Amino acid sequence: MLMHADNCTLLVVDVQDKLIPAVAEAPRLVAAVRWLMDAARMNGVPIVLSEQYPQGLGHTVAALRAVVPDAPVVDKTSFSCVAADCLKGTPAAVREQVVICGMEAHVCVLQTALELRAAGKQVFLVQDAIGSRSHDDKQAAIARAAAAGVQIVTREMALFEWMRDSRVPQFREASKQLLQQAPALAFAEVLACLPRVDHLGGIQLWREGKLEAIIENRPGQAGSLAVYHALFRDFGAITPKAARLGQWLYGEHAEDARKHPGKHPNIDRLFSLEVLGGGYGVRLMPH
8 A cells, every 4th residue: 555645644743842842852753754744745745733732732843833834733632633523624534545743652643543544544654753752652652553554654655655756846856855864953943842951050971980071051051951961861871872863963063063173062072972982971960
């Protein structure tokens, strides 16, 4: 079963301001969802956004809303987008195929996928554009959806099946804008996805029992504090794997750091972990 651009809807589930910081590797999720939205837009696939209790949890993050400012947005209190006819009047109600991305994978995304499948829709779950607070929950959601007949796909599967032929006019744009570039966010967009650090005075970085650095909550350091705090939350320490993600989180600043060693010491530290190995233990400093 292939995805057909003229019979598909892309449903972006609950990627909201006040929810996103709780999700593991949240900026990567937002970047992946935006990539998929761009792919849908290039191929004429309509996009529908859902928001869970937006009065309390905020609206779809700005980095995504800017892609499709006129797309329909459905509000809900039920976890599934299908409950209470939330999708009535949207392309998802009339088109046979629904491609789903968003969060959380094991709650709103999964319940939506299962109920759409039960309603007779052809449902595709984009595994590299969904997220949960924990990896285990995400993997369990993928396994359960697959067992129920939901097709598990990737972003590139969707893009190539929507295009179907390299001779279509949009192939060149997709190749240049999507296939030759990894999903990315500007540093300001990354910070909007990270947990707040208002409660912290700083972070101490320790190696082999010695205090090696302190990142304080002050102008010029607050962004780095947010990055290191997020890495600590997701990895438990600043490991080489965390360092690779950290370099991506710094976005355009990481590129500048490569060109100007010593200008960005907090980024240089992440570069060095890939060469030297090891890692840093973290101690949080309350305000």
